[in-house]
Amino acid sequence: MSELSLQNEVAKRRTFAIISHPDAGKTTITEKVLLHGQQIQKAGTIKGKKSGQHAKSDWMQMEQERGISVTTSVMQFPYNDALVNLLDTPGHEDFSEDTYRTLTAVDSCLMVIDGAKGVEDRTIKLMEVTRLRDTPIITFMNKLDRDIRDPLELLDEVEDVLKIMCAPITWPIGSGKNFKGVYHLLNDETILYKTGQGHRIQEETIIKGLDNPELDEKIGVWADELREQIELVNGASNPFDKELFLAGELTPVFFGTALGNFGVDHMLDGLVDWAPRPQARETDQHENVSADNKDFSGFIFKIQANMDPRHRDRVAFLRIVSGKYEKGMKMRQVRTGKDVRISDALTFLAGDRSHVEEAYPGDIIGLHNHGTIQIGDTFTAGEDFKFSGIPNFAPELFRRIRLKDPLKQKQLLKGLVQLSEEGAVQVFRPLISNDLIVGAVGVLQFDVVVHRLRTEYKVDAMYENINVATARWVSSKDEKKLDEFRRKAEANLALDGGDNLTYIAPTMVNLSLAEERYPDIEFTHTREH
Ligand code: GDP
DSSP states (O other), rough: OOOOHHHHHHHEEEEEEEEEOTTSSHHHHHHHHHHHTTTTSSSOOOOOOSSOOOOHHHHHHHHHTHHGGGGGGGEOOOTTEEEEEEEOOSSSSGGHHHHHHTTTTTTTEEEEETTTTOOOOOOOHHHHHHTTOOOOOOEEETTTSOOOOOOHHHHHHHHHHHOOOEEEEEEOOOGGGGGOOEETTTTTTTEEEEOOOTTTTOOOOOSSSSSOHHHHHHHHHHHHHHHHHHHHHHHHHHHOOHHHHTSSSSSEEEEEETTTBBHHHHHHHHHHHHSOOOOOBBSSSOOOOTTHHHSEEEEEEEEEOOOSTTTEEEEEEEEEEESOOEEEEEEETTTEEEEEEOOOOOOTTSSSSEESSOTTOOOOEEEEEEOOTTTTTEESSSSOOBBOOOEEEEEEEEEEEEESGGGGGGHHHHHHHHHHHHOOOOOEEEETSSSEEEEEESSHHHHHHHHHHHHHHOOOEEEEOOOOOEEEEEEOOOOHHHHHHHHHHHGEEEEEOOEEEEEEEESSSHHHHHHHHHSSSSSESSSEE
16 A cells, blocks of 8 residues: 555544543443444443443343443544544453553543542543553543533642643533533634433534624623633633643643533544544664554554353454554564464444454454463564553452362463453462462452353352462562572462562562562562563
């Protein structure tokens, strides 16, 4: 293909994810975003998700409905002249590792905040993760159809707590019962809100100019209130600056209601206009790989099993970094050195899984995985290199796992190693015993593992409590020192699913003592795949 048409395809694409605290409205916004992408005529068809609080049974149910929930994993849709990829992140914080890795595969994020609640915990955490790569952030203040907090105060809170400058793009006129619409500061127009249009594209009344008498006719006393407010806002807030936005230092802010389907399109307009096209990614070589590089390359950021109960398959999600995917092309899996021909990659246009003929940087394709693909794997059709920066986080919860039928030890280990390759859980094998320790970031992961071991590997397992506070990956530049450490600290050492040496600490105090005692050993909390 010509370089020019590759560049055109790249320029069209916007790949983003939504970050928010549970219940702020991520699912609802996703529905409306798709409605605007005109992929679903009547929004409200996204299933497998009910607020942030999945009960355990809910999760199992969800698991059985995986054929449905995949449609929410990656969604591609056209908007204006752009082609947008929206990557879903799990709502429950017990799966936050998955979320963190998904954030490595996007070029921008939409932050959704409940206007009545302001900045909440999980948003703070997720923002920290986006900071690792200075990902540009767009903000949507949601639920304006309810009484929200003072908008200026909300912006102050974002600036103080999240340490990012705010540039309001739209400004709300009232809220709750008195929500009249928004004034668009850049376009100098007022867009009036109408209730009862949540399920279709809003018919909008737009009034040009703040001094327009039509404004007084339509919203009465609120018109003067708005004029005063805008004067204040212009004086007190930051103007939009695209450079600062792209550097992750300033966020454009939109106000609206996802449920009422108002304001989502203003946000989308901003996203396709300003959010970056597919960005370069770091590698283990000194050069970054840019999207315009004509050789195909990409990395695996997520593996999902049993997406389709009828096929029992596992799908590895690959973010294309450079070049073009074409059906039937040959590519190399760098870690194994094996060449593979891929003719059945999945794409996610229109929320349906279908086979893809071609795909471009910024797109996500699904590769069928028969246990050979791991999170963090690089695929390339050009030179060999590895993408870096796809993290594993040290687990914080630990259990010993035991079989009900001891003869199935081999099967259990195989299952655990495969699940750890997927990033569903981490497994540790102590050097001095035959125990198997399972480590997780969130407690739900334990249930998921036992459930999947039973259904996918036919082994019945159960947990026992174990006295472990934390784990650290260990390494040293000095081989000799590492050997010595290995001997002396053997009782606390284990191998993880990828045979990496790990220190298992019974208490935090024990960990600090070990760090002091072995200054030549590095103890790390994250490990790159
Ligand atoms: P998520 O957990 O972030 O995905 O949030 P949901 O989209 O599931 O929304 C949580 C709850 O808030 C649901 O009951 C939604 O109907 C409701 N909700 C979402 N957006 C709005 C909004 O703009 N206004 C109002 N009043 N409720 C909303």
